[in-house]
Each structure stands twice: as structure tokens, then as C-alpha cells.
Amino acid sequence: MAGGSSSGKLLWRAALLAVVALAGIIVDAASAQLRQNYYASSCPSAESTVRSVISQHVQQSFAVAPGTLRLFFHDCFVRGCDASVMLMASNGDDESHSGADATLSPYAVEAINKAKAAVEALPGCAGKVSCADILAMAARDVVSLTGGPSYGVELGRLDGRTFNRAIVKHVLPGPGFDLNQLNTLFASNGLTQLDMIALSGAHTIGVTHCDKFVRRIYTFKQRLRYNPPMNLDFLRSLRKVCPMNYTPTSFAMLDVSTPRAFDNAYFDNLRYNKGLLASDQVLFTDRRSRPTVERFAANATAFNDAFVAAMAKLGRIGVKTGSDGEVRKVCTAVN
Ligand code: HEM
Ligand SMILES: *[C@@H]1O[C@H](CO)[C@@H](O)[C@H](O)[C@H]1NC(C)=O
Secondary structure, three states: OOOOOOHHHHHHHHHHHHHHHHHHHHHHHHHOOOEOOOOOOOOOOHHHHHHHHHHHHHHHOOOHHHHHHHHHHHHHHOOOOOOHHHOOOOOOOOHHHOHHHOOOOHHHHHHHHHHHHHHHOOOOOOOOOOHHHHHHHHHHHHHHHOOOOOOOOOEOOEEEOOOOOOOHHHHOOOOOOOHHHHHHHHHOOOOOHHHHHHHHHHHHOOEEEHHHOHHHHOHHHOOOOOOOOOOHHHHHHHHHHOOOOOOOOOEEEOOOOOOOOOOOHHHHHHHOOOOOOHHHHHHHHOOOOHHHHHHHHHOHHHHHHHHHHHHHHHOOOOOEOHHHEEOOOEOOEOO
């Protein structure tokens, strides 16, 4: 979450970012081993099987699509793309028990677990296809299933063996982040401002609970360090969705105009000050990122190309190799 105002908190964050950055350097060498069609000979039906399971789940519940995309992002930013986000521990020390991950979609988690089970059941495939790769495939699939670009996904990740929930809140962006905070965090993961803006376009589908933006619509409740402008009609409609005594389960669409379509409307909304989170709207408010928002709003191809390129870079973060990893039997537990 944003708002660590004490210098102690800032130092802690800086130290963690340095560790994450170092891990990124070590991992760059390993990422060269990722490649498309990685399972072509070892388990040729892996990708089509994942797609069919994920597609069934998206048809049953649309929430699986945004949920899966967000799951992949959180997996990669926390300890690298190693499916650590999928692990469930009986003592409650797993990532899903961090406040920052509390609203990850259980429907998406279930879809990934089902896809893994289906792949494990394919002849000759048991123990071959990692959960980290299934998550990367599924993230690719939900983008095209909701109208976004189709693309080949690099594979060959191993699943991690370690997890803890304490790190999560220090390595994920908060909804109150400004451009400097967003750029610093994404840069520590090897991602540029352009990548960050393109990836924020994932907010073209899915929802946000009221607590993540309520201080933007009732500013007298708490003085904000910073609050980018919001369209007045949009603000009024949000006050209906999230009254001051809102329930914790109430939510609003991240893309108010086409919430179920993976398109570039998210960027057009920002031009009208209809970005839901401060971290969305700042991309237009800040002069340094505005030209890219304008370009993505005007040119869907430009957005799609940048998104696909940035997803590949996201998927290379912290990849595990050798004894650092394994292919799990089930995604919820280490072997
Ligand atoms: C740029 C910094 C980012 C911030 C500050 C941010 C923050 C958030 C927040 C606060 C939510 C709502 C959580 C809730 O209330 O349940 C959310 C949802 C979501 N985020 Fe992000 N996010 C960022 C980047 C990303 C990226 C890079 C992706 C994927 C590539 C992504 C994908 C999503 C999706 C798809 C949802 C909707 C989830 C659902 O409906 O279940 N976000 N994000
Ligand atoms: C839109 O973006 C694509 C990809 O960057 C580019 O090739 C094309 O020329 C752009 N179209 C316009 C009308 O600017």
C-alpha cells in the first residue's frame, strides 16, 4: 500500500527494492532458457488443454478472466513467476493471507488448479508442466478470450519451493501510488515506464472494491497526500455504488465504459478523468506519461503490441531454475 511516510518505512522499502533488483540481475541469465513451444515434445497438448479448461471457467464466471490476469501479475512481482502465489499453508503464512492478496479471485485460483489437474492427467504429462507455466498460459488465454490480442507465450519456468506472506505488501504497487512510485517499483523489476503503462491497461477488465478508492470520492474523510482529478458525473455514480457506509463486498468496474472487453477504452477513460484508482488517473495527469496514454487511447494496435511485449518481460521476472525449483504435483503445495 502507498503512504509509508515515516523515513523508517521508506528505508525498509528501499532496502527491499534493492534486494528485488539484485534478484532480477541474477535471474536474467536464467530467463534466456524460456522459449515458446517449450512442451512441444514433452507434453504437446499442454497449451490446448489449459486453454480449454480456462475457457470453460471464463464462460461459467467472467470473474475468472480478470482474476487470472491479476494472479499472474502478483505471482511475478512476489518472488518471481514461480507460482508461489498458489501455495496454501495450513499455518496461514502463504501469500493469499497477505492483505494485499486477500481479494485475489478464488474462481481464478480454482480454474488454474483444474487446468493443472487436467494437464497432469494427459498421457505422459504427469510431473512435466509447472504451475508457473500454466499460470502464464492462462493469463495469455484470458486476454484473447475477452477480445484482446493472441500471442505465443514463453515457457520453461519451474515452481518455487518457498513463500511467506510478510514480503507481499512491500513488493506490490498500491492504488495511491504516484508516477514516481510506480516507475521505481516497476524499474526494480526490469520494466520501463512504457511497460508499466501498457500493463496498467489490464485494468480494462475486472473490478476494484470500494476501500481502494473511497478516499478519492469523499475527500473530507481523510486528507490525501495526492488525489488526481475525477470527472464529476463519474464521481457521483461511484458515490451510489460506494455510499459512505459501503459494505466490504461492494465494488466498481475498473473500466467504466467496456468492463468485460479487453480493449483500449481504459486509456480513453483516463482522458475524461474517469480513472478509478489514483494510480490509473495519474498516468494521464502526469505530463511524463500522458503522451503514451493518448497514443494507446487513439491506437489499439499500439496498445496491444506494447501489452504483449510487456507481458513477456513480466513473465521473465525471477524465473527459477535447477535446485531452486521443481514441477509441483499440485499447485497448492510443494512436493
Ligand atoms: C500499476 C500498478 C497497479 C496497481 C496500483 C494495481 C492495483 C489494483 C487494485 C487496488 C485492484 C483492485 C483489488 C480489489 O479491490 O479487489 C486491482 C485489480 C486488478 N488488477 Fe491491478 N494494479 C496494478 C497493475 C496491474 C497489472 C500490471 C496487472 C496485470 C498485468 C493488473 C491486473 C489487475 C486486474 C485484472 C484486476 C481486476 C481483478 C479482478 O477483477 O478480480 N494490475 N489492481
Ligand atoms: C498504430 O500503431 C501501430 C503499432 O505501433 C503503428 O504501426 C501504426 O502506424 C499506428 N497507426 C496510426 C494511425 O498511428
